[in-house]
Amino acid sequence: MTRIMMIHPRPTRGGFSAVVSQAIELLGLGGFEISVMVERGDRLSELPAEVKQVILKHPLKSARGASQARRAITSVRPHLLHLHGRQAGLIGRIVAPRSIEKVLYTPHGTPWAGSSARRLFLTEVSERVLSKRTDSVLCVSRSEQADWVRRDPSSRVEFMPNLIELESNSRTPITPDPQCQLLVPGGYHPQKRLEVVIEALAMTTGSRREVVFCGSVEDDKYREKLIGLARSLGVESQVQFLGNIPDVSSRMRNAELVILPSFSEGFPIVGQEAVAVGANVLWSAIPAHQELFGDTGRSFWTAHELAVLMTRPPLESSVVARQAWLRKFQDDARTRRAAFWRRNAIRLD
Numbered sequence: 001m002t003r004i005m006m007i008h009p010r011p012t013r014g015g016f017s018a019v020v021s022q023a024i025e026l027l028g029l030g031g032f033e034i035s036v037m038v039e040r041g042d043r044l045s046e047l048p049a050e051v052k053q054v055i056l057k058h059p060l061k062s063a064r065g066a067s068q069a070r071r072a073i074t075s076v077r078p079h080l081l082h083l084h085g086r087q088a089g090l091i092g093r094i095v096a097p098r099s100i101e102k103v104l105y106t107p108h109g110t111p112w113a114g115s116s117a118r119r120l121f122l123t124e125v126s127e128r129v130l131s132k133r134t135d136s137v138l139c140v141s142r143s144e145q146a147d148w149v150r151r152d153p154s155s156r157v158e159f160m161p162n163l164i165e166l167e168s169n170s171r172t173p174i175t176p177d178p179q180c181q182l183l184v185p186g187g188y189h190p191q192k193r194l195e196v197v198i199e200a201l202a203m204t205t206g207s208r209r210e211v212v213f214c215g216s217v218e219d220d221k222y223r224e225k226l227i228g229l230a231r232s233l234g235v236e237s238q239v240q241f242l243g244n245i246p247d248v249s250s251r252m253r254n255a256e257l258v259i260l261p262s263f264s265e266g267f268p269i270v271g272q273e274a275v276a277v278g279a280n281v282l283w284s285a286i287p288a289h290q291e292l293f294g295d296t297g298r299s300f301w302t303a304h305e306l307a308v309l310m311t312r313p314p315l316e317s318s319v320v321a322r323q324a325w326l327r328k329f330q331d332d333a334r335t336r337r338a339a340f341w342r343r344n345a346i347r348l349d
Contacts, residue, residue, distance in 0.1 A: 001033045002345040005078035007069065007088040009060040011041035012187055012216035015085045015108050015302075017269050018140075018162045020046045022082075025163060027051075029338060031345050037069060042244070052076075060091055078213040080104060080344060090126060093133040102135040102344065106160070108266040109191070109288075110147045127151070141267035143287030160340060161333035164269055165312050166276045166326065182310065183255035185248050185270045186262070187215030188223040188241075193261045193284065195229055199303035202233040204311055211259075214242040214251075243318075253277035257310065261300075262285060267292060275326050278319045282309050296322045 004026065008019045019036060020043075026032040027048055031340055035052040038044065039060070044053060054072045055270040058065035073081065074097055082104040089105045096103060131152060138160040139145035148157045169340070182201075186192050194213060217223050223241060230236045245251060252258050258279045260271055265288040272292065274281050281297035283289040289299065296319050300306040 002031055002080065003033045003035075003076065003078040004082060005035045005037060005054070005073065005076050006082045006084060007037040007060070007092050008084040009065075009087050010039050010055065011043040012218055015044075016041075016043055018106070018108070019084055021163045021165075023048055023051050025334075025337065026341060029341055029345075032341075035078070037072055057347060061087055066091050066095050070097070073097060073100070082106065084108065086143070090130070093130045096133065103133055104136045104138055105134050106138045106140065106266075107144070107148075108140060109264045110144055110234070111264075113153065122184070124151075139266070141288050141291055142267075143291050144266050147287075155164040158340070160337060161267060161329065162269060163330065163333055163337065164272050164276070168329060181209050181256045182211040182213060182259060183251055183257070184213045184258065184259045184261070185215055185217055185252065185337050186268070188213070188226070189218040190222050191262055191264050192248075193263045194226055196261045196284075196303045196306060197259055198226060198230050198233060198235065198239065200310055201235050201238060202302065202307035203307035208238060209310060210238050210240070210244060212240045212251075212255075214245045216244055216247065230265055249273050252279040255279065257282055259306070260289065261291075262286065265289065272326060275319065275322055278323065294325070 006019050006022065011091060021034065023034050026034055027050055034050070034205055035217050037054040037056060039056045047053060054076070056065050056068060058068060059301040060066060060069060066304055069091065073095070081092065081096055081100050081102070084106050085088045085108050089107060093103060093105070135156060137148055137152070137157045139148055139157065140161050142159060145157060145159045184194060188194065197211060201209060213226070227241060230239045252274050258274050258281045260268065260281060260283045262284055263267070263286065265271070265286060267288055271283070272283070273290065275296070276293065281293060283293050283297055283299055285299040285301045298309050300309055
C-alpha cells in the first residue's frame with residue numbers, strides 16, 4: 001500500500017472539493033492508504049469513510065498548528081505528501097520531514113497574481129528556496145502551468161487538472177429564477193475580488209438587481225469589508241451575503257447571471273460546474289477563465305465594464321459545444337491522473 005497524506009488547511013469549497021474528489025479517485029484505483037489533514041468544518045462529512053482524518057486543533061499558519069502538522073506527518077509516515085493550496089504548500093514544505101519519499105504541491109492558482117510588490121518579492125524568494133523540497137508542482141490548468149514553467153522550466157512542473165462530476169442531464173440551461181438574479185459563488189477571499197461586483201451594482205442605478213454572494217468565509221475581515229462597502233454605496237438592500245448553500249450547481253443553473261470576478265485562479269471548480277449546468281457567466285479576463293470559458297459568456301475586468309454587462313440581456317448562444325469540450329477535458333484529466341498515480345504507486349511498492 002502507498003500511504004498518501006493530503007493537507008488542505010480549511011475545508012473550503014474549491015480546494016477541498018479537489019481533496020474529496022482525489023480521495024474518491026485514489027480509493028477507486030486501489031493500493032492507497034489515504035489520510036487528510038484539515039481544520040474542522042462542516043464539509044468533512046464529504047470525505048469517504050475509508051479516509052483517515054487528521055484534525056488540526058490550531059490554524060496551520062500558527063506555530064502550534066505547524067508543530068502539530070509536523071508531528072502528524074512524522075506519525076503517519078506517508079510515502080507521498082500532497083499539499084493543496086498556497087498556505088499548505090508554504091508551511092508543509094517547511095515542516096515536512098526529509099524522510100518523505102515525494103512532496104507534491106498543487107497551488108490551485110498562481111501565487112504571483114494580484115500581489116503587492118513586497119508579497120511578490122517574498123513569494124519569489126520562498127518558491128526558489130522551497131523548490132528544493134518539491135518533487136512535483138501539479139498545475140490544474142495549462143495557463144497555470146505556463147506561469148510556473150516561466151520560473152521553473154524543470155520537468156517537475158506538470159499539468160494535472162482537478163476532477164469534477166458532470167451531470168448527465170445538464171445540456172442546456174433552464175428558465176432563470178427571479179429570486180436569484182445575480183449569483184457570485186466561490187467564497188469570501190480577497191483573491192475573489194468581490195468588491196468589483198458591489199461597485200458595479202452601485203453603477204447600475206436604473207435597475208434594482210439583486211446579488212447573492214455565497215461560499216465559505218475564508219477571511220472574516222474581508223467579508224465585513226464587503227458588507228461595509230455595500231452599505232457605503234447604498235446597495236445594502238440589494239445584496240445577500242450567504243455562507244455555503246446546498247446544491248450550488250442548481251442555483252447557478254437557475255440564476256440569471258453567474259459572476260466570477262477573481263484576479264487569480266487555477267482552474268476553478270465552480271467555473272467548471274457553471275459550464276456543466278449551462279449557466280450564463282460573466283467572468284474576469286484572466287488566463288484560467290479564458291481557457292475554461294472560451295467564447296461563451298462575457299469577460300470583464302473593471303467595475304465599469306461589469307456594470308455595462310450586468311444591464312445587457314444574457315447571451316442566448318448555445319453552451320452545448322463548451323459542455324462537450326469540458327467532458328473531453330475531464331476524460332483526459334481522468335486518464336492523465338490515473339497514469340500519474342499508478343506511476344508513483346508502482347515505484348513505491
